[in-house]
Amino acid sequence: MDVTERETLDGHLQELRRGTVVLACLRLLERPGYGYGLLEELAARGFETDANTLYPLLRRLEKQGQLTSEWNTDEARPRKFYRTSPQGRQLATVLTDELRAIAAAVDALPGKE
Template sequence: MAGSARKASQAATEVTSLEEARAAADVPAEAPSETGRSAPDPLIGDLRRAGLLPLLVLHLVGESPTYGNQLMDRIAELTRGALAVNPNTMYPLLRSLEARGLIRGEWEHPERRSRRFYRCTPEGRLERANLAAELGPRLDRIAASIESIRSELG
């Protein structure tokens, strides 16, 4: 079972669509759980646990000031839907990164509640580099695995 979970986890990468990765790893499409919601995606779970989401947030916030909903949209677009982040995950992460001094948030209109734009701090840039160095080899292995599977399957 651990081998098949590892194989499924390795199939998630941005070099292919989620559907192609699932097919390549012989993983069925998401089925709704008993509650009617989609079950968690086993293909991306390993990368999430390894810190992919904070890395993506720090990367995107480092490119230009951005806000939570925009980050969620950009991450879904960047990962071709493999990593869909909901507000219950994004906003606590943003608060945590801000509390750690890795990003700084400012309200678009300070006198009223509006969008909060985040910028990366120098400490955030350093953390982004550390996370990228840590996750880079794993992403390379996943990409190589997907390419090997695609090549094998023709």
């Protein structure tokens, strides 16, 4: 695969994965988590994300009311912990259902190997 092909593929994959990071965050933050920890967990679970994408995303979701936040000062380093709000939980359910519907629709498409 040459460089342009590689870039085209990366572009398509990125496009396809874009919305799934939001879904993954909303589901993972049922248990409170902070920026870097969430970044690692996302990567471990196959939702590889850039730090400079994730951090602003958390802020945005909080502003929309999908997440709530709280500073935890118990440890030596104070960290801001995010948690999915009831509204965010609803959104996660809708997104999950939608993703399943898309997967089913893709399975039903002709032209599979």
